[in-house]
Amino acid sequence: xxxxxxxxxxxGRFNQGLDAYFPMPQTLDxxxxxxxxxxxxxxxxxxxxxxxxxxxxxxxxxxxxxMPVATALEMLHSYSLIHDDLPAMDNDDLRRGKPTCHKAFxxxxxILAGDxxxxxxxxxISSDSLRISPQIRCRLINMLSSAAGxxxxxxxxxxxxxxxxxxxxxxxxNKESVIKRIEELxxxxxxxxxxxxxxxxxxxxxxERAAIVEYSRKIGxxxxxxxxxxDAIGDEKLVGKTLKKDKNQNKLTFVNLYGLETARxxxxxxxxxxxxALSVFGEKAFVLHELADYMGSxxx
Amino acid sequence: xxxxxxxxxxxGRFNQGLDAYFPMPQTLDxxxxxxxxxxxxxxxxxxxxxxxxxxxxxxxxxxxxxMPVATALEMLHSYSLIHDDLPAMDNDDLRRGKPTCHKAFxxxxxILAGDxxxxxxxxxISSDSLRISPQIRCRLINMLSSAAGxxxxxxxxxxxxxxxxxxxxxxxxNKESVIKRIEELxxxxxxxxxxxxxxxxxxxxxxERAAIVEYSRKIGxxxxxxxxxxDAIGDEKLVGKTLKKDKNQNKLTFVNLYGLETARxxxxxxxxxxxxALSVFGEKAFVLHELADYMGSxxx
Numbered sequence: 001x002x003x004x005x006x007x008x009x010x011x012g013r014f015n016q017g018l019d020a021y022f023p024m025p026q027t028l029d030x031x032x033x034x035x036x037x038x039x040x041x042x043x044x045x046x047x048x049x050x051x052x053x054x055x056x057x058x059x060x061x062x063x064x065x066x067m068p069v070a071t072a073l074e075m076l077h078s079y080s081l082i083h084d085d086l087p088a089m090d091n092d093d094l095r096r097g098k099p100t101c102h103k104a105f106x107x108x109x110x111i112l113a114g115d116x117x118x119x120x121x122x123x124x125i126s127s128d129s130l131r132i133s134p135q136i137r138c139r140l141i142n143m144l145s146s147a148a149g150x151x152x153x154x155x156x157x158x159x160x161x162x163x164x165x166x167x168x169x170x171x172x173x174n175k176e177s178v179i180k181r182i183e184e185l186x187x188x189x190x191x192x193x194x195x196x197x198x199x200x201x202x203x204x205x206x207x208e209r210a211a212i213v214e215y216s217r218k219i220g221x222x223x224x225x226x227x228x229x230x231d232a233i234g235d236e237k238l239v240g241k242t243l244k245k246d247k248n249q250n251k252l253t254f255v256n257l258y259g260l261e262t263a264r265x266x267x268x269x270x271x272x273x274x275x276x277a278l279s280v281f282g283e284k285a286f287v288l289h290e291l292a293d294y295m296g297s298x299x300x
Numbered sequence: 301x302x303x304x305x306x307x308x309x310x311x312g313r314f315n316q317g318l319d320a321y322f323p324m325p326q327t328l329d330x331x332x333x334x335x336x337x338x339x340x341x342x343x344x345x346x347x348x349x350x351x352x353x354x355x356x357x358x359x360x361x362x363x364x365x366x367m368p369v370a371t372a373l374e375m376l377h378s379y380s381l382i383h384d385d386l387p388a389m390d391n392d393d394l395r396r397g398k399p400t401c402h403k404a405f406x407x408x409x410x411i412l413a414g415d416x417x418x419x420x421x422x423x424x425i426s427s428d429s430l431r432i433s434p435q436i437r438c439r440l441i442n443m444l445s446s447a448a449g450x451x452x453x454x455x456x457x458x459x460x461x462x463x464x465x466x467x468x469x470x471x472x473x474n475k476e477s478v479i480k481r482i483e484e485l486x487x488x489x490x491x492x493x494x495x496x497x498x499x500x501x502x503x504x505x506x507x508e509r510a511a512i513v514e515y516s517r518k519i520g521x522x523x524x525x526x527x528x529x530x531d532a533i534g535d536e537k538l539v540g541k542t543l544k545k546d547k548n549q550n551k552l553t554f555v556n557l558y559g560l561e562t563a564r565x566x567x568x569x570x571x572x573x574x575x576x577a578l579s580v581f582g583e584k585a586f587v588l589h590e591l592a593d594y595m596g597s598x599x600x
Contacts (some may be wrong), residue, residue: 004467023451031463032455032456033450033451034448035411037514056599079415080375083411083412083415086411088406088407088408088411091406094308104405107310107388108386108388108389108462109459109462111383111386111388111389111411112383112455112458112459113450114415115383115414115415115418115450115455116449116450116455117450118415118418118419119418119445119448119449119450119453119455120445120450121338121443122441122444122445123441123442123446123449124421124443126438126439126441126442128438128442131433134433134435134437134438135434137434137438138426138428138437138438138441139426139428140435141423141426141438141441142421142423142427143426144422145419145420145422145423145426148414149416149419149423150332150333150336150412150413150416150417150419150420151323151333151420154413155388155415155416155419156332159331159332159412160407162409164410167588183324209448219442230316275302281434296562299514
């Protein structure tokens with residue numbers, strides 16, 4: 001099986017498990033649960049859950065032990081997409097080729113569906129039904145709150161991104177450091193969480209954990225650069241969202257900043273560095289190696 | 301000290317501790333943290349934190365052990381107010397006499413500030429720095445996620461509330477059961493959490509926990525009835541928000557349903573029942589007794 005098949009295979013198992021997380025209430029309040037389910041089930045490659053489970057496997061953790069944590073992470077990721085798409089934020093109508101949550105339902109329902117998914121993510125990881133010690137569960141929750149949060153996490157990244165969009169680009173000093181910080185927070189922190197959570201689940205020692213974090217940082221930066229490249233020259237049908245938005249909007253992207261060729265070179269270097277960080281694990285990290293190559297060359 | 305002074309005294313201690321929870325980042329992203337701080341620091345009687353700490357005290361838990369959990373609960377409560385006030389939801393301009401978060405900042409910032417507070421609440425309770433075992437911390441997180449969530453919690457309550465507002469009141473069967481369900485979910489679940497978390501922190505046995513839950517349910521129902529009464533006949537300056545909104549809007553309230561006199565009687569009965577539930581604790585529950593009386597007779 002090549003990496004694309006492995007990811008698809010995993011996504012199949014992941015998706016199959018999703019329904020059990022959404023018992024439909026038999027009352028007036030099923031609308032918000034429907035909106036949550038609609039958004040989480042709306043395609044997606046399940047890259048973060050895949051990364052989490054594959055990292056955990058390096059340390060001998062079975063997929064079905066890691067899966068609930070991976071599911072919580074994907075729910076949190078889905079919440080961030082729902083809220084990012086809102087009219088007051090990026091105002092997007094399409095997500096993976098389908099109407100965004102506030103288009104398919106309405107704005108109030110979309111806000112509540114995002115709130116519901118974010119809240120649920122922490123409920124899932126804290127559950128006593130997991131085969132994970134309370135100590136590790138608390139650590140996973142604390143890390144997730146920090147990765148997704150407003151101090152040095154995803155919410156902070158979205159805030160800076162909006163601030164930059166609303167400002168005059170010419171007035172921004174150190175464009176490179178600003179864009180790096182946005183991508184590190186907005187996309188990087190959750191990708192890093194995926195890997196680091198897998199390592200923490202598996203009881204990684206300091207050196208191993210540092211190697212995994214290094215890998216995830218490089219992967220995360222490449223991920224955003226490839227996103228920018230796809231926005232500039234990708235196939236709209238494959239990518240499943242409105243492209244070339246960055247060019248029209250007042251947006252700081254790697255492609256706008258460095259040009260296509262340099263951006264591509266940066267991404268390639270990061271992928272090579274990410275793989276190098278895995279050397280401590282030898283053969284055991286084979287799938288993460290493959291994943292790095294895939295992420296550097298993906299077409300959607 | 302009477303109960304009003306006790307609550308004020310506690311609120312003083314609570315507020316003093318708040319700043320430490322909001323280290324201001326020295327970067328572009330401080331706007332969202334400012335909005336979070338603005339909303340949490342915007343007055344409020346700190347009733348939920350008070351209830352949590354007072355319940356914990358019955359079981360011998362020191363206030364400074366319970367305080368971080370109480371702070372997390374208040375942050376979560378603040379997030380719910382920020383999102384409820386949004387234009388797509390209740391569209392309120394004033395909260396406790398000051399501009400709501402989206403008025404003082406902007407809509408995108410308010411959405412993110414709410415997200416940030418909700419995320420932070422779980423980060424606080426999961427922290428290894430708390431003097432609470434990981435087992436209890438996980439349980440507190442799980443209970444909070446359930447109380448605030450979309451299946452049988454606060455988010456579900458807000459969803460039903462919006463659905464009822466957008467529907468023709470005459471078409472609703474069982475008005476009483478709908479309004480009871482809305483208040484149980486929207487306000488009741490967090491008030492119940494305040495008390496139940498205090499009991500769980502203190503290692504309450506089943507009987508004690510059931511008594512505390514009974515107390516909090518009665519208190520919660522009375523709380524919402526009094527809110528409706530204050531909306532109808534309260535002093536706008538004291539209450540600090542636009543009143544008589546419920547009469548103008550298509551809103552299902554206890555006062556609209558039963559009239560003032562019956563609503564007042566219902567609240568008084570609930571308070572009496574709440575106090576009765578505490579009998580198992582004897583003298584130790586004195587403050588919760590006082591609190592019940594206060595909550596039934598509050599003017600704001």
